[in-house]
Amino acid sequence: MSFNILILDNVHPLVEDAFKERGINVTRNHDLSGEELHNEIKKYEGIVVRSSTTVSADLLKSAENLKIVGRAGVGVDNIDIPAATASGVLVMNTPDGNTISTAEHTCGMILAIARNIPQSVNKVKAGGWDRKKYMGTEVHSKTLGIIGLGKIGAEVAQRMHEFGMTIKAYDPFASVEKADRLNVELMELDELLGEADFLTVHTPLTEKTKGLVSMEKADKLKKGMFLVNCARGGIYKEEDLGKLIDEGYVAGIALDVYSQEPPSEELCEILKHPNIISTPHLGASTEEAQEKVAVQIAHQMADALEEKSFKGSLNGKSISLITNKEVQPYLKLAEKLGKVAIQLAPEHANNFSFEYSGACAQYSDVLTDSILKGILTEHVSEAVNLINARHYAEDRGIKIRETKAAEAKTFNDLITVNLDGDAAEYQEISGSVFGDDDFRIVKIDGYGIELRLEGDIVMYQNEDKPGMLASVSSAMAKQDINIGSLSLGRTNKGSNAITAVSVDKKLSKEELEPIYALDGIKALKYISLPNGEE
Ligand SMILES: NC(=O)c1ccc[n+]([C@@H]2O[C@H](COP(=O)([O-])OP(=O)(O)OC[C@H]3O[C@@H](n4cnc5c(N)ncnc54)[C@H](O)[C@@H]3O)[C@@H](O)[C@H]2O)c1
Numbered sequence: 001m002s003f004n005i006l007i008l009d010n011v012h013p014l015v016e017d018a019f020k021e022r023g024i025n026v027t028r029n030h031d032l033s034g035e036e037l038h039n040e041i042k043k044y045e046g047i048v049v050r051s052s053t054t055v056s057a058d059l060l061k062s063a064e065n066l067k068i069v070g071r072a073g074v075g076v077d078n079i080d081i082p083a084a085t086a087s088g089v090l091v092m093n094t095p096d097g098n099t100i101s102t103a104e105h106t107c108g109m110i111l112a113i114a115r116n117i118p119q120s121v122n123k124v125k126a127g128g129w130d131r132k133k134y135m136g137t138e139v140h141s142k143t144l145g146i147i148g149l150g151k152i153g154a155e156v157a158q159r160m161h162e163f164g165m166t167i168k169a170y171d172p173f174a175s176v177e178k179a180d181r182l183n184v185e186l187m188e189l190d191e192l193l194g195e196a197d198f199l200t201v202h203t204p205l206t207e208k209t210k211g212l213v214s215m216e217k218a219d220k221l222k223k224g225m226f227l228v229n230c231a232r233g234g235i236y237k238e239e240d241l242g243k244l245i246d247e248g249y250v251a252g253i254a255l256d257v258y259s260q261e262p263p264s265e266e267l268c269e270i271l272k273h274p275n276i277i278s279t280p281h282l283g284a285s286t287e288e289a290q291e292k293v294a295v296q297i298a299h300q301m302a303d304a305l306e307e308k309s310f311k312g313s314l315n316g317k318s319i320s321l322i323t324n325k326e327v328q329p330y331l332k333l334a335e336k337l338g339k340v341a342i343q344l345a346p347e348h349a350n351n352f353s354f355e356y357s358g359a360c361a362q363y364s365d366v367l368t369d370s371i372l373k374g375i376l377t378e379h380v381s382e383a384v385n386l387i388n389a390r391h392y393a394e395d396r397g398i399k400i401r402e403t404k405a406a407e408a409k410t411f412n413d414l415i416t417v418n419l420d421g422d423a424a425e426y427q428e429i430s431g432s433v434f435g436d437d438d439f440r441i442v443k444i445d446g447y448g449i450e451l452r453l454e455g456d457i458v459m460y461q462n463e464d465k466p467g468m469l470a471s472v473s474s475a476m477a478k479q480d481i482n483i484g485s486l487s488l489g490r491t492n493k494g495s496n497a498i499t500a501v502s503v504d505k506k507l508s509k510e511e512l513e514p515i516y517a518l519d520g521i522k523a524l525k526y527i528s529l530p531n532g533e534e
């Protein structure tokens with residue numbers, strides 16, 4: 001299958017070469033106005049952005065063929081990920097392509113603010129000369145506080161350690177082993193604010209990191225410290241920056257990022273402060289980083305479109321598992337069981353529980369997505385996939401429960417879908433995989449049944465008495481319905497039995513009626529499944 005990709009932002013030209021190398025058609029257009037973009041995007045399976053294009057819920061609605069959004073970089077603040085997930089669109093970034101460049105820029109900013117480099121350069125350029133005013137401070141023997149010891153934070157730690165700084169960090173998710181390896185002492189946030197001579201942030205902007213430093217926190221800061229932000233605008237409260245300096249809490253501030261880019265007029269006024277230095281979001285702006293993220297995003301997107309790997313994907317958390325050969329048969333079984341379950345369930349069924357036992361239990365997350373896909377495909381007009389299945393389930397008020405048992409009792413692997421409805425004629429269906437591609441129903445409501453999960457199946461409960469099968473097959477024969485295979489299950493002799501009959505053609509309601517009307521037949525259901533590969 002051939003794919004079409006649209007490059008919307010100023011991504012390095014190597015992106016085109018990389019896509020072409022993978023046999024993917026690529027078009028570049030940075031100049032589309034709102035309406036043009038809404039029309040143009042319909043033609044593409046993938047788009048590539050940096051931070052200029054906003055991939056909003058509205059734009060995603062117009063993107064009827066879109067499968068994937070690639071961000072050549074890290075931050076995805078410009079992409080509405082929940083809306084993409086709801087549309088079944090995969091979002092991916094290049095998590096490490098610009099790490100080194102951004103770490104180097106951060107180190108540059110630390111040194112620049114410590115030594116007043118930009119201010120003094122400007123002075124000389126303007127024909128001035130003032131050595132006293134631009135007296136600086138050494139970073140050697142000072143404490144660098146790092147908030148967020150992830151990829152960039154760790155690279156900054158290593159480099160500034162070599163400058164003779166003591167490195168301390170706050171990151172509730174970082175391991176002590178990692179910190180030890182980097183010669184970093186982990187501590188609580190307030191403690192760090194009180195000890196850092198220089199503070200640099202390397203976290204995403206979240207509810208927790210927004211406004212981490214503000215006038216409210218000023219008393220906690222070590223007096224005369226320096227602030228650096230090359231992560232995301234707003235982690236330091238922007239309105240308070242000038243005041244923090246003027247009231248003597250902070251000596252200088254270095255910023256690369258702003259909550260709005262380019263910054264608002266109000267912020268531009270604050271940025272004129274002589275002790276604030278600012279660059280226009282240049283952290284990742286090196287030839288090397290831009291080449292890396294361009295080539296990485298193209299290959300990652302090509303791999304995802306070809307379902308080879310899902311490196312860098314940010315939604316559809318278990319999607320990467322679909323390339324795992326061991327999971328593939330379970331995925332198919334799960335989807336088929338979902339399809340059967342919804343055809344057996346009563347109307348408005350919205351409570352399902354899924355039980356996994358045996359080796360498949362370790363993949364329960366993606367298998368639940370796959371069962372939901374099977375359940376919902378019958379009911380949702382939009383395309384349901386493993387990325388958006390849970391979203392649609394939630395949207396439709398479908399409640400799910402999941403249980404796992406590492407060991408299976410009768411079968412190596414067993415997936416059971418419970419319909420959770422007291423009023424349901426059928427309560428529970430279990431399936432298993434035989435070999436790689438033989439998917440079978442193995443149990444219904446505790447009755448042992450064995451029937452391949454494909455094609456057209458008539459399932460009914462019947463009184464366990466002689467002649468039942470003969471009367472059903474004769475009613476079918478009269479209507480030219482050929483039986484392919486059948487399976488009978490019962491618990492005790494003479495009680496109720498379940499029969500599943502696979503037939504060679506699709507049946508209409510009218511064709512089913514005479515069978516349902518036979519004496520001794522109860523709870524007849526007709527299930528239609530795709531034949532073979534879907
Ligand atoms: N200026 C630029 O051009 C540029 C370039 C690349 C990345 N960035 C930005 O830099 C930031 C860091 O990127 P990264 O690649 O190192 O990300 P990362 O995911 O590797 O690291 C983020 C770290 O922040 C930590 N963290 C999350 N929430 C936290 C909290 N509340 N308190 C403390 N720590 C917390 C995480 O545990 C993680 O270790 C991101 O915001 C990214 O968008 C900016």
Ligand SMILES: O=C(O)CC[C@@H](O)C(=O)O
Pocket residue numbers: 050051072073074075076098281283284285
């Ligand atoms: O230059 C860019 O594309 C922004 C880089 C950076 O902010 C990122 O999040 O990757």
